[in-house]
Amino acid sequence: MSEAAAPGGRRHIRLVFALVIASLLGTFAVYTALIGDTTPLLGVAEASAGTHRGEEVKLTGKVVSHSGDASSAAGMTIVLADYDQAGESVTVIYRGSVPDAFRVDRSIVVDGTLTDGIFTAQADSLVTKCPSKYAPQAGATTQG
DSSP, rough: HHHHHHHHHHHHHHHHHHHHHHHHHHHHHHHHHHHHHOOOOEEHHHHHTTTTTEEEEEEEEEEEEEEOOSSSSSSSEEEOOOOOOOEEEEEEEEEEETTTTOOTTTEEEEEEEETTTTEEEOTTOOEEEOOHHHSOTOOOOOOO
């Protein structure tokens, strides 16, 4: 009778082993997704302060002006201001695709490095934010 019970016991051990491996892989995947991207997100004022000079960061701000062609070798020059309009601004050199929603007064996020007061963006890293998606609609009331 012990011979008949042995094959079932092996299956049980294999199942437990497979579940343990699967749970470890799942835990690693969740950890990587949540903790893996440690690139700091800086506003224009923080970037101007220079605490992350020369480091890879994400820069966010409001577009004040832009000139040039992002598909050219020289790239497009974008001037970003801080959201609180405290007078801080950073010049961004960007090369790559430009989203259709990109324009003056639009909030953007771009990846790159700040060196000598100029933010050099990674190619194709420009993302626009859509403030109308997150702003309360006219006439809407909040409950609190």
